[in-house]
Amino acid sequence: MESFEERLSKLNDLIENSKNVVFFGGAGVSTESGIPDFRSKDGLYNTRDVQFEQYEPEYLLSNDCLYHDSKVFFEYYRQKMNVEGIEPNAAHKKLAELEAAGKLKAVITQNIDGLHQKAGSKKVYELHGTTERCFCDRCGKKFGGERIFKSEEPVPRCECGGMIRPEVTLYGEGLPEAAWSGAIRALAAADLFIVGGTSLTVYPANTMIRYYAGSKLVVINRDRTSYDSEADIVFRENIGEVMSGIRI
Numbered sequence: 384m385e386s387f388e389e390r391l392s393k394l395n396d397l398i399e400n401s402k403n404v405v406f407f408g409g410a411g412v413s414t415e416s417g418i419p420d421f422r423s424k425d426g427l428y429n430t431r432d433v434q435f436e437q438y439e440p441e442y443l444l445s446n447d448c449l450y451h452d453s454k455v456f457f458e459y460y461r462q463k464m465n466v467e468g469i470e471p472n473a474a475h476k477k478l479a480e481l482e483a484a485g486k487l488k489a490v491i492t493q494n495i496d497g498l499h500q501k502a503g504s505k506k507v508y509e510l511h512g513t514t515e516r517c518f519c520d521r522c523g524k525k526f527g528g529e530r531i532f533k534s535e536e537p538v539p540r541c542e543c544g545g546m547i548r549p550e551v552t553l554y555g556e557g558l559p560e561a562a563w564s565g566a567i568r569a570l571a572a573a574d575l576f577i578v579g580g581t582s583l584t585v586y587p588a589n590t591m592i593r594y595y596a597g598s599k600l601v602v603i604n605r606d607r608t609s610y611d612s613e614a615d616i617v618f619r620e621n622i623g624e625v626m627s628g629i630r631i
Contacts (some may be wrong), residue, residue, distance in 0.1 A: 390616050391628045397615065398486060398629060401575035406478055407491040407591060411580025413498055415472040415623045435459055446555035449548060453538045457531065460549065464495070464514050465532045471502035473623035474579065479503035484631050489569035493581060493588050495551050497528075508566040510558050510588050513549040521545025556576060558587065570594040576605055577624045579603040583610060 385393075398404060410418075435443060438455070442448050448456040471479075474570065480503040481487035489506045490499050497515040499507045515528045519541035529541050530547055539547040552558055577593045582604060583589045592600075592610060602611055603618040603625050611617050618625045 387618075387620060389605045390618060394601060394625070395628075395630050396514045397575055397601065398481070401599065403573050404481065404487045404577065405489050405491065405569050405595075406487060406577045406579065407467065407581070408474075409493045409581025409583075409585075411622055412474050412492070413472075413494050413496055414580070415474065415621065416469050416496075416498060418466060418469060418494075418496055418498075420630045427445050427539075441554050444551075444553055446553045449553060453546065461532055464549070464551075466496045466498070466514060467529075467532065469496065469498065471498045474626040475499055475502035475504070477626040477629055480628055480631050481629070482506065487509040488573065489566070491566040491569065491591060493585065505595075508562045508569065510551050510552070510562050510566065512549070512559060512562075514551060516550040518535065519543060519545040520548050523548055529567055535594060566591060567594045573597050575599045575601070577603065578580075578608070579611070579626075580625075581608075582606050583608045 435455075438448075443456065443459045475498050478487060478490055478499065482490075482504055489508060490504050491508045491510065492499060493511050495509065495511050495514050497513050513528070516525060517528055517531050518525045522541060522543040522545055524541055524543070526547060528549070531549060539602070541547050570591065571594060573595060574597045576597060576599065578592070578601065580603065583592065600610065600614045601616045601618075602608055602614040603620075603622050605619055605621070
């Protein structure tokens with residue numbers, strides 16, 4: 384097996400010889416900033432607060448919970464989804480640098496924390512929405528994410544009386560069309576696809592790789608994925624360590 388240094392050298396060569404790099408990331412990109420993922424042994428799905436133990440985690444972040452158990456939804460959302468004070472890590476920062484250098488054309492993310500933008504990335508397709516924004520489900524008025532997190536109302540309300548909900552794709556909802564179509568267009572034009580911090584198991588985001596028309600694929604993930612055998616390079620190391628080794 385090739386050493387880390389050998390694989391990192393190959394990655395740098397691939398990036399240097401590419402003109403249109405696209406990065407697709409999942410929860411593993413943000414765990415090094417201190418944000419728990421969902422499915423690992425220490426993730427949100429395995430950290431059960433007493434007041435939530437009667438519910439399945441998927442339900443707590445579902446459209447059904449939002450509208451049928453609104454108080455429960457917002458209590459869980461405020462406790463678990465607030466990323467105030469969380470800073471981008473080395474992976475976020477390197478991706479922003481690659482974009483500024485003209486190499487990286489787009490970031491496609493399953494994350495909802497807004498850390499890519501905070502690090503300086505401009506072209507980000509958020510497949511699952513973001514906690515950074517929310518809106519009234521009646522009149523459509525838009526608010527910053529803090530409107531929910533700092534509200535003392537059990538269920539935050541707009542001045543029109545509508546419920547203010549997060550701009551996050553919940554279970555039972557379709558992915559945002561603009562983000563999905565933009566991501567597909569970016570992939571169709573890419574000549575290098577880097578997948579990081581995702582096991583590629585969440586549907587439909589895991590089908591994204593099918594739209595990649597290029598031939599060079601890099602996977603950075605601590606666990607095996609179904610696309611490892613197709614990848615030119617596979618890293619099991621921490622994504623921050625790998626990304627820090629990329630030359631600009």
